[in-house]
Amino acid sequence: MTRQWKSWPATSLALFLTSVLAIACGGAEGEDDGTGGSGATGGRGTGGVSPTGGAGTGGAPLTGGSAQTGGSTGGSATGGASTGGMATGGQATGGAYAGGAGGRGSGGARTGGMTGTTGGQGGAAPSGGASGGKQWPKKFCGNITTGGQVRSDFNKYWNQITPENEGKWGSVEGTKDKMSWGGLDRVHDYAKQNNIPFKQHNFVWGQQQPSWLNGMSAADQKAQVEEWIRLFCERYPDTQMIDVVNEPPPHTTPPYTAALGGAGSSGYDWIVQAFKWARQYCPNAILIMNDYNNVEQSGDLNHNIDIVNRIKSAGAPIDAVGAQSHGTANMTTSALEANINKMATSTGLPVLISEYDLNIADDNQQKNVMQSQFTMFWNNANVKGVTVWGYIEGRTWLANTGLMTDGGTMRPAMTWLMQFLNR
Numbered sequence: 055m056t057r058q059w060k061s062w063p064a065t066s067l068a069l070f071l072t073s074v075l076a077i078a079c080g081g082a083e084g085e086d087d088g089t090g091g092s093g094a095t096g097g098r099g100t101g102g103v104s105p106t107g108g109a110g111t112g113g114a115p116l117t118g119g120s121a122q123t124g125g126s127t128g129g130s131a132t133g134g135a136s137t138g139g140m141a142t143g144g145q146a147t148g149g150a151y152a153g154g155a156g157g158r159g160s161g162g163a164r165t166g167g168m169t170g171t172t173g174g175q176g177g178a179a180p181s182g183g184a185s186g187g188k189q190w191p192k193k194f195c196g197n198i199t200t201g202g203q204v205r206s207d208f209n210k211y212w213n214q215i216t217p218e219n220e221g222k223w224g225s226v227e228g229t230k231d232k233m234s235w236g237g238l239d240r241v242h243d244y245a246k247q248n249n250i251p252f253k254q255h256n257f258v259w260g261q262q263q264p265s266w267l268n269g270m271s272a273a274d275q276k277a278q279v280e281e282w283i284r285l286f287c288e289r290y291p292d293t294q295m296i297d298v299v300n301e302p303p304p305h306t307t308p309p310y311t312a313a314l315g316g317a318g319s320s321g322y323d324w325i326v327q328a329f330k331w332a333r334q335y336c337p338n339a340i341l342i343m344n345d346y347n348n349v350e351q352s353g354d355l356n357h358n359i360d361i362v363n364r365i366k367s368a369g370a371p372i373d374a375v376g377a378q379s380h381g382t383a384n385m386t387t388s389a390l391e392a393n394i395n396k397m398a399t400s401t402g403l404p405v406l407i408s409e410y411d412l413n414i415a416d417d418n419q420q421k422n423v424m425q426s427q428f429t430m431f432w433n434n435a436n437v438k439g440v441t442v443w444g445y446i447e448g449r450t451w452l453a454n455t456g457l458m459t460d461g462g463t464m465r466p467a468m469t470w471l472m473q474f475l476n477r
Contacts, residue, residue: 188340188373190404191251191294193432194439195475200449202237204244207462211477216253216408216441217241223282224262235289242290253441254290256297256344257283258328260306267309275313280331287335297344297376297408298332299325302361305345320368322361329370344376344408349393350385362401374438375401376408380452383412387426391434398436405436409443411455412467420454421466428471 196214204215219225220237227233245252258279267275287293300306302325315323325343332341343362347354358375366372375397382390394405410431414420431437445468447456457468464472 188338190340190438193437194251194441195432195471196251196253196439196441197445198441198443199237199241200444200446204240205446208244209248209250211445211468211472212250212442214251214253214439214441215241215245216255218255218444219262221254222256222259222262224264226286227264227282230264230266233285238286238290242293246292251294251439252290252292253295254286254293254297254339256300257286257332258298258308258325259300260303260308261301263308263310272310272313275310279310279314279328283328283331284335287332287339291336291338293336293339295340295342295374295406296332296336298329298341298372300344302343302345304357318368320364322365323368325361326365326368326370329365329372333371340373341371342374342376342406342408343372344378344406346378346380346409348375349377349379349390349397349405350381352393355393355397359397359400362403366401372403374404374406376406378409378443379407380409380411380413380443382410382427383414383423385427387430390427391430394434394436404438406438407431407440410440411443411450411452413452413454415454417466421470424467425470425474428474432474 191214194214195212196216197208197212198216198218199220200218202218202220208215217238220241225237226235242252264278267278270278302322308324311324313324314327317323318326320326329341329343332339343358343365345354345358348358349355362372362375377394377397397403397405412420412423412427414423428440431440442457444450444455445457447459447465449460450456456465457471458464
C-alpha cells in the first residue's frame, strides 16, 4: 500500500476520478502510488469493504487506482493449527555497509546486526516450519513507514518494520540504471540499529513497475527483473522477509509475465521463476506471496490456495502466505480464523497478517474488533506475525484506520493493543 500525499496535476486528478468510478463498479484492487511506477492497472481507491460485497465510500484520496472489491464475510472454512518444530537462531554480526546509493551495480552490501530469529511465539509453522528450513523471528507486531520516513516514536510501539513505498521497484529504479536506495537504506538501517525484523515489500507486482520496461524485448525484461532482485539482495543480504510476488492475478498482472516463463505447465511459471531468483540471491530470507481478500472471501481464499500449491509443485521455494487483511472490519473472528487455518493447512505454509488495518470510525467499535481479532492472531499457531498498515490519523491509506494522532493521542484500539503487547 502507498499513502503519499501530494498535489495532483489535472491529468492525475482525472485518473483518480476514473478510479473512483471503477470502485463503484467493483474494479480490481491494486496497492499504492509512489514514484517511478507505471501503475499498469491502477492503485487502491477509497473506502473500506462492506460485508455484502461492494467497496464502501469515504476515505482519504489516493493517487491512481482501482478499489479493493468484494465482501468481507467470505465462506468459513475449517482446519486446525498444525504443529512443527520451532527453529532457533542467533544474531548476525558484521560491520557497516560500503558503497554509494547511485549507479548500476550492487552499491555495496549492507551487512550485520539484524535481529536473530527464534521460532515464532504462539506456535511453530505448519509442516515443521518454512520450506527450506527458514528460521522465523519471534512473533512480532510491526508497522510501516509514514510518508517515506521512520517516525521517531516507532520503536515505542512496534517491533518489525516494512517500507510502505520505498521498496517497490518503481520507487527504486524510476529511471533505468539509476538506483535510488536512500529510502530503503533508512528503513533497513533502522531495523539493524533497533534489532527488529526488516521485511521487503516487494519484488514483483503488477503495479508500480518502472515504466521504462514497456516496449522492451522479452529477453531484456527478463534480465532487468533478475537484475533488480540481485541488486537488492546484494545490498541487503540480511533481509529477513520478502514479498516476492504481490497481488497475483487476477488482481494484478506485471507486464513481463511472458518474459519470465508465462503460464507454463504450472499455470504460473513466471511466479515460480521470481521465487527461484529470490532464493538464489537472498538465500536466507523468508519468501512470501502476498495478496488481499485471501482470508476474507472464500473465492479468493480458494484461488490463493490453488496458486500456492501449483507453484510449490513446480519448485517455487515459497515459505509463507501474506494476508493483507484490509477487509476484516465486518467479519466475525471465528470466520476469519477458520479462513486462516484453511490457508495454512491447505498449503502447508504459515500465514503472515501483512497489512492489517480496521476502517472503523467509531472508537469503541474499532477497539472491540481489534481486541477480538488481534488476540486470535497472537494466539493462533498458524500466524507468524502481524504488520499493521500505518498508525497515524490522516497518514493512512484509508480513512478511519489511524490509531493515534500525530501528537500521540491514542484511539482506544491503540491503547488496548499497547496494553496487550505490554509496550
